[in-house]
Amino acid sequence: MLPQFDYIRPGSLDEAVARGAGDGAVLHSGGTDLLGCLRDGVFTADTVVAIGHLAELRGIEETRDGGLRIGALSTLSEIAAHPLIAERYTVLSLGAGSAASPQLRNQGTIGGNICQRPRCWYFRGDFHCLRKGGSMCYAVAGANQYHCIFGGDRCYIVHPSDTAPALVALGARARIIGPSGTRVVPLESFFVLPAQNVRRETILEPGELVAEVLLPPPGVGLRSTYRKVRARGAWDFALAGAAAALTFSDGRVNGGRLVLSGVAPIPWRAAEAERVLIDNPLDAETIRRAVEACVADARPMPHNGYKVDLVRGVVAETLRSLA
Ligand SMILES: Cc1cc2nc3c(=O)[nH]c(=O)nc-3n(C[C@H](O)[C@H](O)[C@H](O)COP(=O)(O)OP(=O)(O)OC[C@H]3O[C@@H](n4cnc5c(N)ncnc54)[C@H](O)[C@@H]3O)c2cc1C
Structure with missing residues (x-):
């Protein structure tokens, strides 16, 4: 059941900003994440400020x-x-x-x-974890198969x-x-x-x-695509994914970015792989080197080492589809 809170429907954007700055206020757009968090007690709110009508x-x-x-x-x-x-x-x-x-x-x-807030099952569950102001990350010694392999530090969402x-x-x-x-x-x-x-x-x-x-305006010769791997065929969050937006000139990559999903606490830019791609044709050898550059810094936890291979696979498929 949802807890009690005040629900405000501001008449203007200025009012929404003013009311949203109040203590214990949260914003409500579509509510698909927010209402579940409030219902499950992931966090609390005194005031919910609706902005979906602005x-x-x-x-x-x-x-x-x-x-x-x-x-x-x-x-x-x-x-x-x-x-x-x-x-x-x-x-x-x-x-x-x-x-x-x-x-x-x-x-x-x-x-x-x-x-949206992270989906870590300790954060979403009845655990007073670091992200909720507690003193430990339960994923470190717990069930960490869906946690990060890059960028973790005390917390591994x-x-x-x-x-x-x-x-x-x-x-x-x-x-x-x-x-x-x-x-x-x-x-x-x-x-x-x-x-x-x-x-x-x-x-x-x-x-x-x-x-x-x-x-920004799309760069000359831009090709872009996104792939994600999930635990099941229907709707689900990414176990690992790759977003690529590369520009090409004379058959070579001359700019762009490669960003991983589902493997780090933020969208994870694969900067070393980008360096491998630049000035090279997107052929099998470049893709092989870019894939290895993507996982070179991976730090898997005890139960999520499989994500390293998922990254290899999803990055290779993503780059091949742009070649
Ligand atoms: C079963 C399920 C499966 C899902 N699977 C995926 C998936 O595979 N991939 C994926 O990407 N997402 C997935 N989601 C997440 C879903 O896409 C998000 O819940 C949705 O996009 C959030 O949008 P909303 O407008 O409903 O946000 P809300 O629920 O209204 O808000 C979400 C959070 O953002 C804040 N907020 C909202 N709007 C703003 C704003 N304009 N500025 C600042 N803060 C704001 C709110 O305060 C709240 O904390 C899934 C969700 C569910 C419930």
């Missing part, structure tokens, strides 16, 4: 520079089905379309998707979103509105590692909300 946060349109603006309330279904996104930013269309189930994609928004790795691969930015004004931040700097702060997953300060996501 027109300023809606819409998908081209920007003057040839990029795209995606309002934070755009649903995952709208993004997956948008013709311009499918054509120019395929990786994002595939990421949004591979998240959750059709019903959840109809209700879940991109703002909520990148701000994986970042759950399928759109976030695509946005980082595309070099997207988020426009954030809060009590002290507006700031525009690269998505790459939006997510927080446990070593930086073990209690939160994003840089958002109290009262700040994501208003829109801004995509």
Whole structure:
């Protein structure tokens, strides 16, 4: 059952920001993650501030520079089905379309998707873990088969979103509105590692909300795609995934990014693999070297060593499909 809280439906974006900055306030977009967290006591809220009706946060349109603006309330279904996104930013269309189930994609928004809380079963369960203010991470000596193999430090969550790795691969930015004004931040700097702060997953300060996501114009010769491996064929989070957005010239890779999902507390940029790819043709030898560069720094836990091979496989398939 849901606990008791005040529910506010602000009349404007300014009011939403002001009410969202209050002690014990949380934002409510589609509610597909938030309401489950409140029901299960993952965290509590005195006030739930609804933003799902605010027109300023809606819409998908081209920007003057040839990029795209995606309002934070755009649903995952709208993004997956948008013709311009499918054509120019395929990786994002595939990421949004591979998240959750059709019903959840109809209700879940991109703002909520990148701000959803982690799915670690200790964090979501009755465990007072580090991320909830406790003194230990239960995954270290526990059931850690779904935890991270990169970027863990005291806490070993994986970042759950399928759109976030695509946005980082595309070099997207988020426009954030809060009590002290507006700031525009690269998505790459939006997510927080446990070593930086073990209690939160994003840089958002109290009262700040994501208003829109801004995509740069697609680079000349851009090809992009997303693949994820899940434990079952139907809707599920990624055990491992790869978002690639690479530009090509004269048959060689000349720029772009490769970002892993399901294996780190943030969308994990495979920087060493990107270096292997640049200035090379995307042939079998380059792909083999990029795959090995992806896993060189992996630090598997006792029960998730299988993820190293999953990364190898999913990165090889992703790159081959772009070749
Ligand atoms: C069964 C199930 C399976 C799922 N599988 C997947 C999957 O495979 N891949 C995947 O990516 N996701 C998956 N999800 C997550 C789902 O996609 C998210 O719940 C959804 O995208 C969240 O959007 P929402 O609008 O409902 O967010 P809400 O539930 O309203 O909010 C989620 C969080 O973000 C905050 N928030 C919401 N909007 C904003 C904003 N604009 N600015 C700042 N903070 C905000 C809220 O305060 C809350 O903490 C799954 C969820 C479920 C329940």
